[in-house]
Each structure stands twice: as structure tokens, then as C-alpha cells.
Amino acid sequence: MTTEQTRELLRQLPSVEEVLNTPTMQALQPLLPHSIFADCARASIDEQRHAILEGELRTPDPQVIANNACTRVLSHLRPSLRRAINASGVIVHTNLGRSPLADEAVNAVVEVAKGYSTLEYSTTTLSRGSRHDHVEQLICSLTGAEAAIAVNNNAAAVMMVLNEFAAGHEAIVSRGELVEIGGSFRIPDIMALSNAAMVEVGTTNKTHLADYQAAITDDTAMLLKVHPSNYRLIGFTESVPLNDLRILADSVNEARSQSSSDPLPPFVYEDQGSGSLLRLDCFGAYAEPTVAESIKGGVDLVSFSGDKLLGGPQAGIIAGRADLIDRLKKNPLARALRLDKMTLAALETTLRLYLNPTQALTQIPTLRMLSEDVAIVEARAQALAHQLKAIEGLGCAIEVVAEIARSGGGALPMCDIPTFAVRLGFPEGEAQACERFLVSESSVPVIGRIKQDAVLLDARTLRDEELDEVAAALRAYATKRQTLSA
Numbered sequence: 001m002t003t004e005q006t007r008e009l010l011r012q013l014p015s016v017e018e019v020l021n022t023p024t025m026q027a028l029q030p031l032l033p034h035s036i037f038a039d040c041a042r043a044s045i046d047e048q049r050h051a052i053l054e055g056e057l058r059t060p061d062p063q064v065i066a067n068n069a070c071t072r073v074l075s076h077l078r079p080s081l082r083r084a085i086n087a088s089g090v091i092v093h094t095n096l097g098r099s100p101l102a103d104e105a106v107n108a109v110v111e112v113a114k115g116y117s118t119l120e121y122s123t124t125t126l127s128r129g130s131r132h133d134h135v136e137q138l139i140c141s142l143t144g145a146e147a148a149i150a151v152n153n154n155a156a157a158v159m160m161v162l163n164e165f166a167a168g169h170e171a172i173v174s175r176g177e178l179v180e181i182g183g184s185f186r187i188p189d190i191m192a193l194s195n196a197a198m199v200e201v202g203t204t205n206k207t208h209l210a211d212y213q214a215a216i217t218d219d220t221a222m223l224l225k226v227h228p229s230n231y232r233l234i235g236f237t238e239s240v241p242l243n244d245l246r247i248l249a250d251s252v253n254e255a256r257s258q259s260s261s262d263p264l265p266p267f268v269y270e271d272q273g274s275g276s277l278l279r280l281d282c283f284g285a286y287a288e289p290t291v292a293e294s295i296k297g298g299v300d301l302v303s304f305s306g307d308k309l310l311g312g313p314q315a316g317i318i319a320g321r322a323d324l325i326d327r328l329k330k331n332p333l334a335r336a337l338r339l340d341k342m343t344l345a346a347l348e349t350t351l352r353l354y355l356n357p358t359q360a361l362t363q364i365p366t367l368r369m370l371s372e373d374v375a376i377v378e379a380r381a382q383a384l385a386h387q388l389k390a391i392e393g394l395g396c397a398i399e400v401v402a403e404i405a406r407s408g409g410g411a412l413p414m415c416d417i418p419t420f421a422v423r424l425g426f427p428e429g430e431a432q433a434c435e436r437f438l439v440s441e442s443s444v445p446v447i448g449r450i451k452q453d454a455v456l457l458d459a460r461t462l463r464d465e466e467l468d469e470v471a472a473a474l475r476a477y478a479t480k481r482q483t484l485s486a
């Protein structure tokens with residue numbers, strides 16, 4: 001490869017004008033501003049220039065460059081955030097937006113989003129109201145808490161609680177609970193960010209009440225308990241139950257109230273992570289403890305997510321003692337982390353569905369998918385398999401197989417949820433190509449999972465209405481496959 005050859009190839013690159021004037025680009029011109037076309041043409045030429053400098057020896061083809069520019073232009077027309085079909089079998093899938101909302105919640109969002117609302121307006125006093133009021137009573141009724149506040153998400157809730165009550169003081173936490181939740185949410189980092197001094201006690205596998213006891217100083221502001229979420233210690237392990245932390249905090253408070261100085265009242269705060277408003281008895285011993293159980297167990301405050309097991313919108317809910325919640329409402333972070341009207345509408349409606357637990361189980365999609373009878377899931381898988389078997393040229397063996405679905409969202413990590421999936425068994429190496437097509441090239445991305453040389457489409461996270469779309473995506477794949485091999 002001589003530099004002269006390279007220079008010659010570079011000279012043959014079309015100009016931006018030439019690319020813009022190709023019929024393919026011309027045809028799209030009315031759709032978007034000229035500047036976007038120019039940018040896309042330039043990016044496409046740059047890409048080819050880069051390829052030549054890297055050793056590409058073919059003469060640049062203006063049509064190929066124009067087609068590439070068109071693809072870039074078209075990607076501007078397609079929304080980046082769009083609906084996807086979850087055939088992964090992971091119910092609370094963080095990358096896929098966690099919990100789908102109940103129809104009623106969606107309707108409530110549309111209603112308040114389209115027009116004005118009573119977001120901060122009291123229809124009783126005809127004056128300014130509080131946005132907190134829409135959900136506080138409901139949370140209290142559902143959990144037995146005295147008071148509650150909802151903020152942007154549970155990470156925000158944890159930060160706010162630590163900032164308000166432990167900034168400049170000590171918070172004691174077990175080494176077995178210093179977890180990373182994902183998305184770089186690590187308990188020690190949040191502690192540092194909130195200016196709380198973290199006091200670690202115990203060991204990775206075992207922490208005893210005496211460890212907490214020994215770590216208490218006059219500066220202890222909090223005993224923090226963190227749900228281990230997506231990991232479990234099994235075997236030789238021990239952690240301190242909430243009740244015991246309550247008794248310890250009470251005895252410290254008792255001793256401090258007799259001292260002459262003005263000591264801090266240490267209190268018990270639990271980051272429950274997923275949180276659950278209903279005990280999911282279908283999971284037996286694996287069922288997550290509910291928020292009400294934490295309140296009953298003696299926490300002063302508990303926080304949890306709105307879009308994990310709860311099945312609502314992204315939010316973080318803090319519930320517990322009224323005097324503590326009052327202080328949180330006055331913390332400047334409450335303003336920075338507050339919920340907007342759409343989220344509040346979705347949250348209020350979702351919480352309202354819980355007032356009737358049977359209704360919650362069928363109308364909140366996350367709960368429905370978690371608890372759906374496996375026979376119904378199997379029937380859905382069979383219906384999908386039936387549709388897929390009718391597609392010609394798919395090039396794979398189609399069967400319905402028993403599989404294991406996961407809750408996701410850091411909940412029920414040890415729980416194998418029985419499910420059925422449609423298994424598309426491909427010749428070696430082709431499953432990945434099919435998976436890539438379903439995600440990148442289908443009009444609605446379909447996210448399944450790969451197991452050995454097969455694509456699995458899990459029927460537990462699919463809705464009946466989505467089966468036709470999955471079949472359409474695979475029909476498109478079969479067509480592409482045949483075109484390529486022709």
C-alpha cells in the first residue's frame with residue numbers, strides 16, 4: 001500500500017454536494033432540515049475516508065456513501081426511546097424500562113398530561129395544595145406508616161434520608177449489606193455523597209447484634225439495613241433482624257435521654273430495594289417481606305422503588321415516622337428530587353389498585369406476570385409456536401420448552417419462576433444473527449435470550465397482543481435469510 005495510492009483513493013471521495021444530490025438523498029430532503037442532511041453526508045464521507053486511511057483499497061462508491069448517509073438520516077426520523085417486546089423472561093428488566101404500567105395508570109397519566117391538573121391545588125381550600133398529598137394517605141393505608149413521601153427513585157430516597165439524618169454523623173451498616181445494586185449505585189458511594197460517615201460492622205458473611213452494639217458512639221445517628229437485592233449469601237451466614245436493631249436503638253435512646261447533653265437519637269432505616277406491598281404467597285418462603293412487615297418490625301423509616309415489584313412508575317417511596325418525614329419534606333433535596341405530575345398520576349393510580357389486592361394481582365402487569373399460572377404461560381407459548389411454524393424459510397426447529405423466568409429488579413433472586421418458552425433451534429452460529437435481527441432490524445425490537453444455539457422467546461413476559469408482532473418480526477427475518485442465501 002503506497003501513500004500515492006491512498007491519496008488517489010482519497011481524491012476520489014465524493015463531495016458533500018455530490019452526496020446530497022444523489023436521487024436517494026434528494027427523495028428524503030422534504031423530511032428534515034438541510035443541516036441534518038449535510039451532517040449525515042459529511043459523516044458518511046468521513047467514515048469512508050477513515051476506512052481508506054485504515055487500508056481500504058476499493059475505489060469509493062458514491063452510491064454506497066449516499067446509502068449510508070440515507071440510513072443516518074432515517075435514524076433521525078425514528079424515535080430513540082420506543083416500545084420494545086420483552087421475550088427475555090426477566091419480568092422487572094431494568095434495561096427494558098422495568099415495570100409496564102397498568103392500563104388505568106396509563107389513562108391517568110394521559111389525563112393529567114394533556115391539560116391542567118390539581119397537582120398543587122387544593123379543591124377543598126381553593127388555594128395552594130401540596131403535591132405530596134396525592135399519594136401520602138394511600139401509602140400510609142397500604143403500609144401502616146404514619147407518613148410518607150415519594151421522590152424521583154429509590155437511589156434518591158436513600159441519598160435524601162442519609163443526607164437529612166446522617167450527614168456529619170455516623171451510620172452503622174453491616175459489611176454483608178454494602179452492596180452494589182447496578183448502574184454504579186453502591187451503598188458506600190451514596191454514604192460518601194451524603195456526607196455520612198460509614199461505620200462498617202461484622203464480616204461479609206456474618207454480622208451479629210454485638211457488632212452493632214460495639215460500634216455505637218455518641219455520634220451514631222443511624223442503624224442502616226440494606227436489602228441485598230440481586231445477591232444472596234447462602235451457607236454459614238448471619239444477619240441481624242430488624243427487630244433486634246429496633247431493641248438496640250431503643251436502649252441507646254433510653255440511655256441517652258438520661259444524659260445531660262443533647263445527644264442524637266439514633267434510628268433504624270431500612271433500604272428495602274424492591275419493596276413489596278403484597279406478600280406474594282405464590283413464591284412461598286422466597287416471597288419478599290412487605291413494607292408493612294418492616295414498619296411493624298420497628299423501622300423508623302423504610303424506602304423502596306416504585307417500579308420494581310410494586311409495578312408502578314419510576315419513583316422512590318419513603319415511609320415511616322411522621323416527625324422524620326416532615327423533616328424530609330423540608331430538605332432542599334425534596335424539591336430537587338420531586339416527582340412530576342405524570343409520575344404522580346401513575347403512582348397514585350397504581351397504589352389505588354392495591355386497595356383491592358385481587359385486583360392488583362390481575363391489573364398490575366408486573367404482579368400479573370409474576371403470579372400467572374404456568375398453564376396459561378404454556379398456552380401462550382404454544383400459540384406463538386403455532387404461528388411461527390407456519391413461517392416458511394425460518395431455518396430452525398421450533399418447539400415449546402419448560403424454562404425458568406426471573407423476577408429481576410433485585411427481587412426474589414433465588415426464585416426459579418416456572419415458565420414456557422418457544423425455542424428456535426438454529427444451526428450453529430445462526431442464533432446470534434437471528435437475535436441481532438430481532439433487536440436491531442425489526443420495527444418493534446423483540447428481546448429474547450440465547451441459550452446454546454437457540455433463541456428462546458419466553459411467554460411469561462409476552463402479552464397475548466404481542467404474539468402477532470413477534471411472528472411478523474420472524475417472518476421478516478425469514479425473508480431476509482432467503483434473500484441473502486438466494
Ligand SMILES: *Cc1c(COP(=O)(O)O)cnc(C)c1O
Pocket residue numbers: 153154155156158181185226227228229230271272273274304305306307315316409410
Ligand atoms: C434497586 C435498589 C435501589 C435503587 O432503587 P432505584 O429505584 O432503582 O433508584 C436501592 N437500593 C436497593 C437495595 C435496591 O435494590
